[in-house]
Amino acid sequence: MIRKIVVIASASGNGKTTLGRELARRLDVPFVELDALVHGPNWVETPDDELRARLEPILAWEGWVIDGAYQRKIGELVLREADLVVWLDLPMRVWLPRLIRRTVHRRRSHEPLWNGNRETLRDVIWGRESLFVYALHSHMRRRRTWPHTLEDYPVVRLRTPADVEAFTERAAPRTPRGG
Numbered sequence: 001m002i003r004k005i006v007v008i009a010s011a012s013g014n015g016k017t018t019l020g021r022e023l024a025r026r027l028d029v030p031f032v033e034l035d036a037l038v039h040g041p042n043w044v045e046t047p048d049d050e051l052r053a054r055l056e057p058i059l060a061w062e063g064w065v066i067d068g069a070y071q072r073k074i075g076e077l078v079l080r081e082a083d084l085v086v087w088l089d090l091p092m093r094v095w096l097p098r099l100i101r102r103t104v105h106r107r108r109s110h111e112p113l114w115n116g117n118r119e120t121l122r123d124v125i126w127g128r129e130s131l132f133v134y135a136l137h138s139h140m141r142r143r144r145t146w147p148h149t150l151e152d153y154p155v156v157r158l159r160t161p162a163d164v165e166a167f168t169e170r171a172a173p174r175t176p177r178g179g
Contacts, residue, residue: 002171003029003063006082010146011139012131013099014088019164020067023086026172029063034070034078036114043117048073071149079153086167087146087157092139094161099135 005027007020017033024031037054038046046054052074058064059081069078069085079085105111106119113119125132158164 002083003027004059004081004083005065005086005171006069006078006084007065007067007086007088008069008146009088009095010090010142011092011095011099011135013095013102013135014090015095015098015164016067016088019086019088019168020065022168023172024065026168027063027065029065030058030061032058032064032066033114034066034068038070038073039114039117041115041117052077079150083154084171085150085153085155087150087155088164089143089157089159090161090164091159092136095139096135099132103131 005020005023007016007023009016020033021031037051040046051070055074055077058066059078066078066082071079103119106113110118119131156167158167
């Protein structure tokens with residue numbers, strides 16, 4: 001039985017967190033959002049060795065769903081421990097409007113993210129590190145490199161919203177109320 005799932009995505013806005021939370025709920029396992037462990041207050045990034053130390057006890061749990069892999073920071077640590085890697089690889093025409101809607105909502109509502117951080121207009125739009133530039137670059141890079149990077153892991157690559165819905169039902173069917 002699959003009890004340890006890592007959900008990764010080609011770009012922001014693919015629905016990693018939404019899918020991860022739903023799978024964790026259905027499997028009755030903890031959900032861990034790596035962004036919350038990586039981005040400390042004032043966007044101070046957790047050092048790699050500290051992140052590994054915080055993750056090792058989590059990875060030893062009997063089950064979990066983890067949102068993200070942070071391979072550049074911690075290598076294959078999360079991927080190695082997963083029973084399954086779920087790769088959300090939706091087309092840009094699906095994830096880009098989602099990312100725009102989510103960002104507009106966060107900006108209007110002043111929604112805090114991890115550890116009290118908030119997206120600023122500058123972080124979202126301008127510069128090489130902007131959210132949208134990062135999303136576009138990562139989408140293209142990951143689609144090119146991940147087929148090779150992930151070849152040694154059990155991977156399900158979901159390319160459409162219908163694929164995501166069907167996978168969710170197969171992997172963790174809804175249980176009837178009261179049972």
